[in-house]
Structures are given as structure tokens and as C-alpha cells.
Amino acid sequence: MTTIYHNPRCRKSRETLQLLEDKNEDLNIVKYLENPPSKEELKDIIKLLAIEPIALVRKNEQIWKDQFKGKELTQEEVIDAMIDNPKLIERPIVVKNNKATIGRPPENVLSIL
Template sequence: MIKIYHNPKCRKSREGLKFLQSLGVDFKVLEYLKKSLSVDELREILKKLGKKPDEIIRQQEDYYKKELKNKHFTDEEWLIILTENPALIQRPIVVGKYRAVIAQPPELMLRVIK
């Protein structure tokens, strides 16, 4: 089943959810700010994205700018930082059986659904 990691307060995430609904496929909405991802869940998503943890960071977030910018962390350290601060994760992320995408623009999710 398709999963969308969604933040209802984010315009891009709402656009992604609307686009996914328009496709008429079964999917599950996961509001990852309410229930944080585990390190293992995030590791699996990153594997499907083909990205490293520091490649999915929202660098415009105040916490990133004040606390993390220009600091160097290992991938494992980034995984912990992101699970403890999920607002730093780009969204929406759409995850299929084998692949995942950061659905900006929403049409990118077609790569996962097809």
C-alpha cells in the first residue's frame, strides 16, 4: 500500500495529498509530526528514496539554522536528529513497495505509483 508522510499545516504537503486522492489509489496518510518515525522507519524510507539523511533536511527551518547549520554529523547522528525533530524532514514523502519520492511537485509521486 502507498503511504504518504504528511503535514496538514504545509501547503506543499496538502497539494500532494490532494493529488494522491485524485489518482484514486488506496493509500495511508501518516502525520509524522504527531507520531514520529523510528530510526529504522526513516532508514527504510531513505533506502527507497536513494538518499542520505542530510539530503532530506528542510534547511529553512529555524532549528536547523540556529542549531545545525555548518555542523557535521554522521548519517546515524542525522537519523537521530531527524527522528527527534521531524519538522526538519522534507515533505510530503510518498512511499511505495520499492520506491519513495519527496513529492515536490506532486506529479513526482507517479514514479512510485506506476
């Protein structure tokens, strides 16, 4: 099973989903703005991505600029910001077999299939 954390309004997310469908992947599509990951799920995703939480933040979002930009945040505070504001989570994220990647560009997902 391949899970994609998907935002249908995002072109890169749609392109990544199409690529996965073209590869006939068995998909679990999580519309993360409607069904955000739990804090533990997000921590697990970050661990699989092997990145710092701040690397998963969409820093151009107005919420980030207004509430968090320029502040010294701990990793926990960054994770909490994403949990409270799922729009801040970079997309799309694809998880398969204890591996994860961000589909930017969409072809990145080929490395974990």
C-alpha cells in the first residue's frame, strides 16, 4: 500500500497522484487538509523523510509569515505549528514500505516504489 498525503488543489500533488496511478500503485489517498495526520504520524513521516521538521514547512504560506517567521522555534513547536495548521505541511508526501519522499518534483516518488 502506498499512501499519498494529497491536496487536490495543488498541481504538484495532482501530478504525483497521476504518476502513482499510472504505475498502478495500490493507493491510500489522505486529503491531509481534511484529515490531518496526528502528531505521532507526522513525527513518523518526518523520521522516514530523514529531515528536520522545519524542512517540511511551507514557509511561503501566510500563516507562517504572520505567526512564526523569525521566531526561534523548537522542533516540537514546528511540529505543533503544522498540526495546528496543516496547510503548512509540504505536499505531496508519499509513504511506502517504511520509506517516504516529497513529490517535488513528482518523479521523486519513483525512488521509493
